[in-house]
Amino acid sequence: MTDFDLDNIMAQEGYIPGVPAWGVTGDYDGDAELCTNSTCQMCGHKGLDIRPFFDWSAQNYKAFAECPQCGSIKEI
Numbered sequence: 167m168t169d170f171d172l173d174n175i176m177a178q179e180g181y182i183p184g185v186p187a188w189g190v191t192g193d194y195d196g197d198a199e200l201c202t203n204s205t206c207q208m209c210g211h212k213g214l215d216i217r218p219f220f221d222w223s224a225q226n227y228k229a230f231a232e233c234p235q236c237g238s239i240k241e242i
């Protein structure tokens with residue numbers, strides 16, 4: 167799965183990249199920290215990038231961890 171695919175798939179489900187500026191997504195800080203401390207299961211790279219998405223109509227938050235080295239993505 168690539169960045170482009172993830173954005174497209176999430177867009178079809180009503181999600182847009184990012185988190186609200188007012189920070190209703192209480193999980194984000196913890197998820198970001200989790201990513202920073204995670205190791206990629208595909209290539210062993212330490213430190214993953216968080217890819218947050220937000221559904222504005224449902225006020226629903228989802229986040230994925232992306233490996234900056236091999237591009238592997240998994241939902242947190």
Ligand SMILES: [Zn+2]
Binds near residue numbers: 235
């Ligand atoms: Zn990796």
